[in-house]
Amino acid sequence: MPEINRSLENVGTGFAAFLAPPGPEVIRFSVGQPDFATPQPVVDEAKAALDRGETTYTRTQGSVELCDAVALHLSKYNIPVDPLDVLITPGCKQALLYSMMATLDAGDEVLLLSPAWPSYDGMLKLLNCKPVHVPVLRENYHPNFDALEAAVTSKTKAILLNSPNNPTGAVYTPEEIRQLVDFAIKHDLWIIDDMIYANLTWTDYPYTSPCSLEGGAKRTITVGGWSKSWAMTGWRLGWITGPKLVMDGVKKINVSSATHVATFMMPAATVALGLEEETAAMAASFKERRGIIHGLLKELPGIIVPEPEGAFYAFCDVTGTGMNDIEFATRALEEAKVQLIPGSLMDAGEGFVRISYATSTENIHEGVRRLSEWLNSL
Secondary structure, rough: OOOOOHHHHHHHOOOOOOOOOOOOOOOOOOOOOOOOOOHHHHHHHHHHHHHHHOOOOOOOOHHHHHHHHHHHHHHHHHHHHHOHEEEEEOOHHHHHHHHHHOOOOOOOOOEEOOOOHHHHHHHHHHOOOEEEEOOOOOOOOOOHHHHHHHHHOOOOOOOEEEEOOOOOOOOHHHHHHHHHHHHHOOOOOEEEEEEEOOOOEEEOOOOOOHHHHOHHHHHHHEEEOOOOOOOOHOOOOEEEEEOHHHHHHHHHHHOOOOOOOOOOHHHHHHHOOOHHHHHHHHHHHHHHHHHHHHHEEEEOOOOOOOOEOOOEEEEOOOHHHOOHHHHHHHHHHHHHHHOOHHHHHHOOOOOOOEEEEOOOOOEEEEEEEEEEEEEEHO
């Protein structure tokens, strides 16, 4: 019998083991998905596009209108973009994979600020590249530049950034992004910037793109999408843009793989990028929940949790409970009826759990109440 691709042996399944839907009695702090419905104007435009018969093949990189809208949207973050170098992908994950395929060769090393979203690790291993996990500072989950310098080798080809961050909720300062760009210039690295949570920052400084800083644009591939800020996770829509040389390669990859995203969704995605009230209201709700859950979590015995700075995650150090993170998550589900994600499913995440506050305030209060009752009974 023929063998399968041996690279698959090294690819994990991420959070899958702790994302299985539990019974209705369980409070879920596990899923990184907005609990809002997709804004109605977006849904209405998709329906209208179907009624107009927009169900055939179209421009492979995405409609001109949508690519123009993405370029305009990115300009709000001081990201200079030619719409001809924007490509719409079947989700942000696909955009990330394209960025790696276009810039990396087998054996190349990529620096990940860890703990990092586990799909990065899996994608790199699928391409026979090596993810190099560089632990962030434990006190605030921001970059450790000494550790980054120590991790560079002759095979290092890129560094992947995700700020606001999943799983830690950290938002890197403009000064740190400047340092990261300088670091990439010094070592001649590509920067892959996953900006999927860019609109969800709770700090007194915004998301900062490497492209907005001198020397950053020519080496940065910017990846984002509609899932988080527009509550469109199931629509599977993302974007990728970067230097023309990279995007010429990305276009080849896309033509040979996905062709293009669903035609009738492109007008809807264009409408979404023009919405302001709806996205602002969702962001304000998440910011309010951040304050609520942080205030409750920091009172739990044995738990240390820095104030989340962005996205919708709190990253908690549970070592003070005497349990490792797997035991904590397993017992929390079985004994407190609360589902959360153990950090050791990611490199450098041992001793932590990720809690998503993309759920109702009622669930936040009830879920933390259950955790408190459980921990205080031990």
